[in-house]
Amino acid sequence: MNNHRPDRCKLRGSPAGLHLFNRTTGMNVLLDEIAVPAALHSRAPRQVSIALTNRCDLACAHCYAHKSQDELRFDAVTRWLAELDASGTLGVGFGGGEPTLHPEFVKLCQYAAQETRLSVSFTTHGHHVDRELSERLRGSVNFIRVSMDGVGATYEFIRRRSFAELLVRLRDVRSISRFGVNVVVNEHTLPELDEVARVSADAGACELLLLPQMPVRSLLAASADTLQRLRRWVDGYKGPLKLCINESSAEGFPTCDPLVQENGLRAYAHIDAMGVLRPSSYSGIGVQLSDGSVLHALDQLAHGLVENDT
Secondary structure, X not given: XXXXXXXXXXXXXXXXXXXXXXXXXXXXXXXXXXXXXXXXOOOOOOEEEEEOEOOOOOOOOOOOOOOOOOEOOHHHHHHHHHHHHHOOOOEEEEEOOOHHHOOOHHHHHHHHHHHOOOEEEEEEOOOOOOHHHHHHHOOOOOEEEEEOOOOHHHHHHHHOOOXXXXXXXXXXXXXXXEEEEEEEEOOOOHHHXXXXXXXXXXXXXXXXXXXXXOOEOOEOOOOHHHHHHXXXXXXXXXXXXXXXXXXXXXXXXXXXXXXXXXXHHHOEEEEOOOOEEEOOOOOOEEEEOOOOOHHHHHHHHHOOOOEEOO
């Protein structure tokens, strides 16, 4: 066991100033009056998502992840986590596929919680989060994102799972950590955003992440009309949940992020289930990590020394 104390602040230097972060309390402070020398700027992204597996037992049409048996090795993930933690990354988000299907998912969350100072989150469809799993994860996860595309019949049409069962699973999710709800916004889910927000708040969620539909295979991106209607909905929103939107869709939407001076690979990177480092989960370019350094691969991405697989 290491000597990390869960109540200690983690420091991150950047062009914006000195960032103080505490994963346990959620304290997130930017001291922008402190000029941090360039040599002390953190080289790693502020947040990194890792697709532990491409396996998933759902088949949502809008999903960007190709279904396959690809999954990352425990030793590779823990090596990357240690490097990212030492290089200034503040949080890791496990995803997929469905991350709870990875055979060592719980062990990876426990490693990150006990052996690093990274904030640990994961994104899930929620249907495998039962009492047993929640008990094993409690104390090792700081935030959970649950995908909820619409409510009732709309959710069941898209996800092919019981909406009532999802609401039951949210009780176990809530027992692990704070959680938020993700919703892919398209012509089907947009009219139900008010109800999604209400149901999510009633279930104990604290955040609603809006994900305008991206083009995937034969599926088109959210239309200009849908985005315009979404902006109007955001402008008029007075609900209890904090609203967030993914960076790639943020243009034209009101934002309040004191850390916007960090963007691109300084802000975020993604590692897919085949061990390829990408600027985002939707990007068609990347660098194979294999047994190499994440920071070296980041430098290759930054300088355009990448492979295109689209």
